[in-house]
Amino acid sequence: MFPFLLLILLSLSWRISASAQPAEEFLRCLSLRFHNSSSIAKLVYTYHNSSYSSVLKSSAQNFRFTTPSTPTPLAIVTPFHASHIQATVYCCRKHGLQVRTRSGGHDFEGLSYTTAYKVPFVVIDLVNLRSVQVNVEKATAWVESGATVGELYYEIARKTRTLAFPAGIGHTVGIGGQLSGGGLGSLFRKYGLASDNVIDARLIDAYGRILDKKSMGEDLFWAIRGGGGGSFGIVLAWKLKLVPVPANVTACTVSKTLEQNAAKLVHQWQSIARKFPKEIQSSIAIARVNSSEDGKMTIQASYGSVFLGSIDELIPLMEEKFPELGLVKEDCLEMSWAESILYGALSIIGLPLETLLNRTQKSALSQTFFKAKSDFVKQPISESGFEGLWPKFYEDEAKSAVMVLVAYGGKMDEIPETEYPYPHRAGNLYSILYVVNWEEEENKNSEKFMNWMRRVYSYMTPYVSKSPREAYVNYRDLDIGTNKFNHDKGSYTEAKVWGLKYFKNNFDKLAYVKTKVDPQNFFKHEQSIPPLF
Numbered sequence: 001m002f003p004f005l006l007l008i009l010l011s012l013s014w015r016i017s018a019s020a021q022p023a024e025e026f027l028r029c030l031s032l033r034f035h036n037s038s039s040i041a042k043l044v045y046t047y048h049n050s051s052y053s054s055v056l057k058s059s060a061q062n063f064r065f066t067t068p069s070t071p072t073p074l075a076i077v078t079p080f081h082a083s084h085i086q087a088t089v090y091c092c093r094k095h096g097l098q099v100r101t102r103s104g105g106h107d108f109e110g111l112s113y114t115t116a117y118k119v120p121f122v123v124i125d126l127v128n129l130r131s132v133q134v135n136v137e138k139a140t141a142w143v144e145s146g147a148t149v150g151e152l153y154y155e156i157a158r159k160t161r162t163l164a165f166p167a168g169i170g171h172t173v174g175i176g177g178q179l180s181g182g183g184l185g186s187l188f189r190k191y192g193l194a195s196d197n198v199i200d201a202r203l204i205d206a207y208g209r210i211l212d213k214k215s216m217g218e219d220l221f222w223a224i225r226g227g228g229g230g231s232f233g234i235v236l237a238w239k240l241k242l243v244p245v246p247a248n249v250t251a252c253t254v255s256k257t258l259e260q261n262a263a264k265l266v267h268q269w270q271s272i273a274r275k276f277p278k279e280i281q282s283s284i285a286i287a288r289v290n291s292s293e294d295g296k297m298t299i300q301a302s303y304g305s306v307f308l309g310s311i312d313e314l315i316p317l318m319e320e321k322f323p324e325l326g327l328v329k330e331d332c333l334e335m336s337w338a339e340s341i342l343y344g345a346l347s348i349i350g351l352p353l354e355t356l357l358n359r360t361q362k363s364a365l366s367q368t369f370f371k372a373k374s375d376f377v378k379q380p381i382s383e384s385g386f387e388g389l390w391p392k393f394y395e396d397e398a399k400s401a402v403m404v405l406v407a408y409g410g411k412m413d414e415i416p417e418t419e420y421p422y423p424h425r426a427g428n429l430y431s432i433l434y435v436v437n438w439e440e441e442e443n444k445n446s447e448k449f450m451n452w453m454r455r456v457y458s459y460m461t462p463y464v465s466k467s468p469r470e471a472y473v474n475y476r477d478l479d480i481g482t483n484k485f486n487h488d489k490g491s492y493t494e495a496k497v498w499g500l501k502y503f504k505n506n507f508d509k510l511a512y513v514k515t516k517v518d519p520q521n522f523f524k525h526e527q528s529i530p531p532l533f
Ligand SMILES: Cc1cc2nc3c(=O)[nH]c(=O)nc-3n(C[C@H](O)[C@H](O)[C@H](O)COP(=O)(O)OP(=O)(O)OC[C@H]3O[C@@H](n4cnc5c(N)ncnc54)[C@H](O)[C@@H]3O)c2cc1C
Pocket: 061, 100, 101, 102, 103, 104, 105, 106, 107, 108, 110, 111, 112, 126, 145, 167, 168, 169, 170, 171, 172, 173, 174, 175, 176, 177, 178, 180, 181, 182, 183, 184, 185, 228, 229, 230, 231, 233, 234, 235, 236, 363, 365, 366, 474, 475, 476
């Protein structure tokens, strides 16, 4: 046994440069902890492994963090079993290495696979832990963190058309990251966020223990359902409450340009949409397009909605609630709820449900270089406020920029702010997601695009939430503040700057929970919850 183990170690360590001492020690430690030491070669990738780079980039969605200057991990561990994670946590602690947990790799700032701190770190990539078990009779599911939202939807859809789960629309997103920070999709006005519908979980804590809802206690169970990923431990799996949906839902899209009165429509939508029945999810995507007049640009507002009912029920409802939109049958299609996810994400009808299993998909937020930010709006923005925004979309940098407004209200108004860490509940008209993206050849000028985004954000200041200017933790934005480089102690006050924006007064409780469960701040990153002292 021992010579075999040594052989594996040597074969791994030849790949590590002489200066990579921590990596060698880490690997030696792992080989002693893994029950089957031969699995190291299958599960662990280091710099000199030929697959290292492709494994690292495999689920990285923001190409800003896949360039040669991006700090990379000493090792990537791809566990097949919880014990592999326990061993990795143990060895990282022992050798003073930071851990980054990656489920789907969609973190906007790449925090699951890189760090701005230039410290040695190890990525635990949960891609091999992705089983989904759906129980239709009980309307529950157990899903491992490495599964994608799409894999979950697919497994539900394979069994029934009349159950669903209220997670996001982006089907390539990982369960682990999304449920850790919220999860907002086409059912949230009816049933709340994905994290509001978690009924149990299995987590590995900073000491390597596996805890469930009962053994982790109320406070930690509260914190992991929306307090942001990478702060409290590694969630292995989640038990979900599935929700009823009709066999057919109705998805509609209507696009209007400024010449077709888009500005007025957006202005009216702001105060109307939050009062729609809970069964209607409604959003508006704003981007620039070529105008019908040669060589000119205009702004297009694309209204999209998913209604839990039929076209025949929806049309009279919209005639009553929002006649100015002029929604007609031809703007809408009936389909299963799972199909509506693909339609919402890709705007294509009739794709096979297997498309939900694709783990990569190019979009404004994936497989591209991008910067994104978020806001919450409490008072309607004036027409002149919007008019001042349009010229920014005509600037060069905004050729692929988009701004998505998502109506709140419904169930979100009913859940108290402190019930879960996600605090953006009653009082919001809508949220905004801003995205600007660019191509590889433009990346040498990335600052130009980043600055465009910051200018837009600055322009929006008077129109959005204040004190704090709220933000959604799953739309990670390091511009709003980061922890200090070596933030083991004394960073609570500093972290409050960004913490209040993501969590409002729940930030204090999150820091309290962190102090209880991980006082030495083992799980940390640029925006992790710090202990109180
Ligand atoms: C293309 C795209 C579409 C999106 N669509 C939506 C949407 O419709 N609705 C919505 O609400 N959001 C959406 N998002 C945002 C998305 O929810 C967040 O980026 C989410 O955190 C990503 O989860 P992940 O597992 O893919 O990412 P990762 O990068 O793997 O993880 C994100 C964060 O969570 C931590 N983490 C990951 N796994 C675990 C775990 N098992 N235990 C503890 N911490 C963990 C990571 O360390 C990191 O800090 C979208 C993002 C993209 C890029």
